[in-house]
Amino acid sequence: MLQGIRIIEVEGLGPGPFCGMLMADLGADVIVVHRKGGGATPGMPEKSLLDRGKRSIALDLKDPADIDTFKALVATADGLIEGFRPGVMEKLGLGPADCHAINPALVYGRMTGWGQNGPLSHAAGHDLNYISLSGALWYASPPGQPPLTPATLVGDIGGGAMYLAVGLLAGLLNARATGKGTVVDAAIYDGSAHMMNLLMSIAQAGNLSMQRGQSLLDGPHWSRTYRTSDGGFMSVQCLEPKFYAIFLDLMGLADDPDFQRQFDRDLWPALTDRLAALFATKTRDEWTEIFLGTDACVAPVLTPEEAASHPMNTARGTWIRADGTLQAAPAPRFSGAADWQPPESPSRGQNTAEILAELSGNS
Numbered sequence: 001m002l003q004g005i006r007i008i009e010v011e012g013l014g015p016g017p018f019c020g021m022l023m024a025d026l027g028a029d030v031i032v033v034h035r036k037g038g039g040a041t042p043g044m045p046e047k048s049l050l051d052r053g054k055r056s057i058a059l060d061l062k063d064p065a066d067i068d069t070f071k072a073l074v075a076t077a078d079g080l081i082e083g084f085r086p087g088v089m090e091k092l093g094l095g096p097a098d099c100h101a102i103n104p105a106l107v108y109g110r111m112t113g114w115g116q117n118g119p120l121s122h123a124a125g126h127d128l129n130y131i132s133l134s135g136a137l138w139y140a141s142p143p144g145q146p147p148l149t150p151a152t153l154v155g156d157i158g159g160g161a162m163y164l165a166v167g168l169l170a171g172l173l174n175a176r177a178t179g180k181g182t183v184v185d186a187a188i189y190d191g192s193a194h195m196m197n198l199l200m201s202i203a204q205a206g207n208l209s210m211q212r213g214q215s216l217l218d219g220p221h222w223s224r225t226y227r228t229s230d231g232g233f234m235s236v237q238c239l240e241p242k243f244y245a246i247f248l249d250l251m252g253l254a255d256d257p258d259f260q261r262q263f264d265r266d267l268w269p270a271l272t273d274r275l276a277a278l279f280a281t282k283t284r285d286e287w288t289e290i291f292l293g294t295d296a297c298v299a300p301v302l303t304p305e306e307a308a309s310h311p312m313n314t315a316r317g318t319w320i321r322a323d324g325t326l327q328a329a330p331a332p333r334f335s336g337a338a339d340w341q342p343p344e345s346p347s348r349g350q351n352t353a354e355i356l357a358e359l360s361g362n363s
Contacts, residue, residue, distance in 0.1 A: 001334060002028035005078045005172065008070075009054070010061075011035055012083035014127075014152060015160030015188065016111040017050040020081055022165050024053035024343075025330035031073060031355060034348040036060040049327050051345040057356075058349030061092050072359045074099045074106060078175070079168050083111040086121050096183045106181040107171035111164050113155075115187030127155035127188065134159070136192035139199070142224065143213025159192030214265060221271035222247065222262065225301060232284025233301035234291075236275075247296040251278060 005028040009020040017032070024030040032051055036058040040046045057073075059066040071094075074080065080099065082089055089095045096108045113130045114120040120133075131137045131154050132147070140147040140154075149155075167184035175181050199217075202208045207216035217223050217237075222244055225233045238247040244262050245254070253259045261267055279287065284300050291298040302310060308319035308326060320329055322342035329340050 002026040005029065006031065006076060007079045007081060007168070008033065008073050008077045010080070010082040010084070010089075011038075012081075012111070014083075015156045015164065015186075016081050016083035017048065018157055018161040019109070019111065019164045019168070020054060021050045021052060022161065022330075023079075023168070030054040031077075031351075032056050032346075033061070033070065033073075034058050036063075036066065036349070038348070040348075047345040047347055049325055049345060052327070053343040054346060055351035055355060056346040056349055057352045061094065067093065069356070069359065070094060071099075071102055073355075074102050076359070077103065077106060078172055079107040079109060081109045081111065081164070081168075086110075086112065086116045100181055104181055105175045105179050107168055107175055107184060108181065109164050109168050109171075109184040109186065111160060111186050113160075113188045115189060116185045127152050130188040131155040131159065131192045134189045134193040134196070136196055139212060139215065139218040143211075143219065154195075155188045155192050158195055159190070160186060160188040163191035163194070213268075219265065220262075220268050221275050224272065226276055226279035228282060228284040228287060229280055230283040230285075234279060234284060234287050234298055235301055236298050238297040243295050243297045246294055247298060250290055250294065250296055250298075251275075 002023060005023070007020060007023050007028050007030045009016065009030055009032045011017075011032060011034045020030045020032060030053065032054045034056050037060070040048070057069075059070055061067060061070060074094075090098075099106050099108055110116060112121070113125045113127075114123065128137070128149065131149065136154055136159065137147045137149055140149045164184060164186035167186050171182045171184055199208050199215075202216055209215045209219075213219040216239070221236075223237045223239065225235050227233055236247065238244040241262060248254045248256070248259055258267055259271060282290075287298070288300045304319065304326060307313060308321065313319050317339075318329055318331075320327055320342055323344075327342060329342075
């Protein structure tokens with residue numbers, strides 16, 4: 001879908017590279033500028049999954065000759081991704097004004113935690129800090145327990161990379177129509193707050209409380225996970241009464257008067273305890289068999305490895321293993337597209353000679 005689009009990605013961490021991977025998955029020519037002479041970030045592999053489908057050039061952005069090469073790349077690009085703190089690219093002479101002087105139609109994507117302005121814009125932070133201050137972490141665990149969230153998913157990816165991708169795509173459409181580029185200020189703080197609008201719509205109906213455990217999706221016995229006898233977990237979220245009725249029937253609770261009062265908040269804690277005791281009587285596989293294919297809105301909680309061997313994955317090909325690495329296929333999917341195979345991630349600087357030849361017109 002993005003064939004013919006070129007994105008320059010300045011090496012970074014987390015949401016920026018993820019956004020670049022998404023652009024590459026969609027067919028864009030993504031050239032990642034790796035640090036010349038640098039190695040992989042501690043804790044990360046030398047050839048990152050997030051670089052799949054990209055090309056790599058190694059540059060030193062403090063070297064005048066390499067800065068000239070970077071600017072030559074900018075002249076050929078439709079979009080750019082950088083994830084430094086505000087002002088760093090400007091100090092390198094590669095900020096939005098510098099790049100737009102070279103390429104007025106460039107969509108300049110900036111990925112930060114706090115945004116380009118504000119009292120915390122220059123402060124360090126990580127995923128959990130951004131979503132805690134934005135309000136997105138508040139409902140992330142049962143009442144009485146410290147809030148927690150799956151690492152990086154709500155902030156770095158949901159509130160960060162995905163909003164940067166949407167911003168880049170919107171900017172690219174506008175640039176095609178007007179010839180004028182833009183700067184995309186993608187902040188995890190902003191994006192994670194924006195995702196909360198789904199819950200704010202629930203608040204409009206009076207079903208969202210600022211007190212944890214009292215809202216439609218974070219308090220009920222029918223919206224949580226339960227431990228099974230073998231240490232596994234089952235997820236339950238049967239919001240609609242017709243699905244809740246199926247759930248009660250399969251649990252043997254259809255005639256229980258307390259469970260018939262689905263939306264009685266005063267009963268939620270006690271009914272949660274009763275369901276916890278009931279789920280603890282069978283293994284995860286036994287419960288999975290009971291609910292398989294029904295509309296009870298119950299599913300086992302799987303590890304990524306288990307998800308890869310599930311019949312859903314057999315049908316969809318969502319999880320793929322390549323070169324010993326488990327990875328998820330691109331999403332969303334498009335009609336008429338060929339079956340996807342994981343492209344190789346380049347080693348650092350692997351495509352330097354090739355890209356330089358292109359820039360010099362010798363390719």
